[in-house]
Amino acid sequence: MAGRQRREFLGFALGGALVAAGARTGLGSAAAEPLGQPVPFAADTVLKAAAQLAAAPFKAPDAPLPSLFSGLNFDQYASIRRVPGSAIWADDKVGFSLEPLHRGFVYTTPTAINIIENGLSQRVIYEAADFDFGKLQPPAAMGDLGFSGLRILRSSDQGFQDVAIFQGASFYRSRANGQNFGVTARGLSIRTGDEPGEEFPLFREFWVEKPTPASNTLTMYALLDSASMTGAFRFTIRPLETTIIDTEMTLIARVATDKLGVGAMTAAYLFSGLDHRRPNDWRAAVYEATGLQILSGKGEWLWRPVSNRETLQISAFADLNPRGFGLIQRSRTFDAFYDDEGRWELRPTLWIEPIGDWGDGDLRLLEIPAASENNANIVAQWRPKNGMAAGTSQSLAYRQFWCWTPPSRPPLAVCTSSRAGTIGTRQRFTVEMTGDVFADPQKAAAATADIQANPGKVASVRLYPYKDRRSVRVVFDLEPGSEPYSELRLTLSVDNQPASETWLYRWTA
Structure with a gap:
């Protein structure tokens, strides 16, 4: 990463104090929902909130839902939709809009949402009139139920389109232009796959800066909390053909914590x-x-x-x-x-x-x-x-590319197919490596395979070059014997120089 970019990240100090909802005032035409009393928001606001939380025992959010919403199945929950035109900034021509998401189904934990403009923050207050409940019949007076997260949309020639969804614990999703949603990111994981069981940190609160029409960038802050850890996050979201999300975070250990997942x-x-x-x-x-x-x-x-x-x-x-x-x-x-x-x-x-x-x-x-x-x-x-000792903090930053193809790619042939099956007592594998180097028939024919198995024995190695596919297919058998697993490693070389990325796989019986 370039030095200038690194300085930009390190020059940012995360921060915050929790914002309480108050009188129904507004920052311009920021939202369909009413907004709370404006309070100052500074660069260290979320970090102060994280430090304040870390100094006290963890307390899970307590905001019961009416039974109508807490017992919803997926289809019932999916039937709850925003009323058209009710998105925050929908008419402000700033390039983005926000849709606070209703609570229900598995998304019952409340998450506060705030809007930042001109150095002031205002909490978005739940308004039932901004939701279409379909066949559900909610009670007439439900009060402020809060939200389960938010959806970020950007304007395009086809209207507003989804860019990202932050909902559930510290989970969020994004995508490139023309894609469906798929892989899901997490702000932080703790003890994933370890005893005494996984801990799921949650985003308690979001603060979203109102963008300028020419910025094409949305900045959002988040306050993370769990039994072991608190954290202050800043997400800078840039939806182009590839959606780039820069993530900066400062973690504070409430108790001694290891087995963190970043x-x-x-x-x-x-x-x-x-x-x-x-x-x-x-x-x-x-x-x-x-x-x-x-x-x-x-x-x-x-x-x-x-x-x-x-x-x-x-x-x-x-x-x-x-x-x-x-x-x-x-x-x-x-x-x-x-x-x-x-x-x-x-x-x-x-x-x-x-x-x-x-x-x-x-x-x-x-x-x-x-x-x-x-x-x-x-x-x-x-x-x-x-790990982290109780009371200590650590800052990290990274850039996410939600894309069709990563911007950084191997300068070598890459694996485009992996297949396996049983041949008697052996396990047969086919691995196809594809790259421009194999468009040259001589180089493709000169390719050699280095295959290792631990434990087990590799047998019957064959290479099949395909000029029209710019590829070399490697077919080999694994003789595991009585072993229940084998760690496999494969690379291709041409003239004693690496010609492919390194293929790794764990075979299990």
Whole structure:
């Protein structure tokens, strides 16, 4: 990352004091909902709120919902919609609008939303008249129910279109132009896959700056809270062909905490030609991400296909100051899936580039067994080697690219297909590496494969060059013997020089 960009990040001090709702005043035509009493908002407002929370025991938000909303199923909840024209800034021609989201279904925890303009912050107050409840019949007087999160929209030639949704714990989603939503990011994860069980931090409050018409940038602050940790966040959102979200955060440990997950993301993966978990499914494959891409601190490009496993699998890729990682969707044709409704080929890739040095740690990958594509069963995150002592703080920053293809790509051939199946007592794998280097028939024919298995034995290695595909397909067999697993590693070389990224995979019996 350029030095100027790094200085911009480090020059920012997060902060905040919680804003209480008051009289119904307004900042211009900021919202359909009424707004609370204006209070000053400064650069350190959210950080002060995080420090204040960290000094006291954790207390979960307590705001009961009417039983009508707390017991909703998904379809009932989805029927609750904003009244057309009720979005915040819908008529202000600032390039963005906001839709506070109703509470209900699994989104019952209240989240406060505030609007910042001219150095003043005002809380958005719930107004039932801004929602269409469909067939639901809410009571006439419900009071201020608050919100479960917010939807961010940007203006386009086709009207306002979704850019991002922040809703549920510290989860949020975004996408590039022309994509569907898919992979989900998290502000912070704690003890994912570890005992005594995962802790889910939540965003208690958001502050959103009213943008200027020419900025094409939306800035939002968030206050994170959990039993172990508080945090102050600033998100800078720039929706272009690729949506870029710069994330700056300061974490404060309420108690001694380790097993933190930074830059965490989740995706759904049901089956593919690599695992054949659904042989009778009418679709060719179902997944939001093909695999985990890592650009290590030493500059090595690693590719780890993900899979739907029979048992929980946790993989850790040790690194020092990683340069990039993400869950990547490399399958971009309808024929890869044949799913007219799911359209998995339109799901976003999420690529993260750390700002500054993150030190020692590992890229942690969890593959969780799943029987439905509705389960986000693939989890990737950076796990710092060292935890945080009670009362200490730590600041980190990174840039997210919600995109079709990451801006940083291997200068080598990349894996475009991984398949596996059983041949007698052996496990057969086919791995196709594609790149311009293999458009040269001589270089493709000269390619050699370095394949390692630990434990187990690799046998019957064959390479098939395809000039028209600019690829070399590697077919090899694994003889696992009585071993229940094997860590596989494959690279292609030409003239003793690396010609492909490094393919990694864990086979399990």
